[in-house]
Amino acid sequence: MTHTKDRFAFTKHLVSATLLQGDLFQQHSRTFPDSALETTVEAYPSLDKARLKTELSLIYDDEEFQNCSGALALYQVLMANNLQDTFTETVSLLNILITTPMTTSESERPHPCEEGHHCKAPSQPLNPPPPDPTLVRKDTIARRPRNP
Structure with missing residues (x-):
């Protein structure tokens, strides 16, 4: 039960995704999303907060990046323009978010019944049938200890 609570209590990655949501970039360029950045750094302490904020500010202000529809599109633009060494923290966050499931759709879908x-x-x-004795390997039989 604790495992289930822990699993569903972790929603910080959802907040982190808003940092890289393309349709919010113009809004973020006017008012930086400091609380979302704080939540992201709490969730992923390996990220350098100051550097990530600087990188995101540059991304939010650039028109080419504002045309990105989401995290994957932004990742592709960064890679296509060989900017992964410039935007290291953003790429690290993108790698996390791209590979983290945002929902658990299987658990949300009702059972057919x-x-x-x-x-x-x-x-x-549903029990499997017993193994066929004719399929037992002979070399495994030879290694079995003998009864005295």
């Missing part, structure tokens, strides 16, 4: 579908028990048991 809950949707009103008729669920029947399987016609055969």
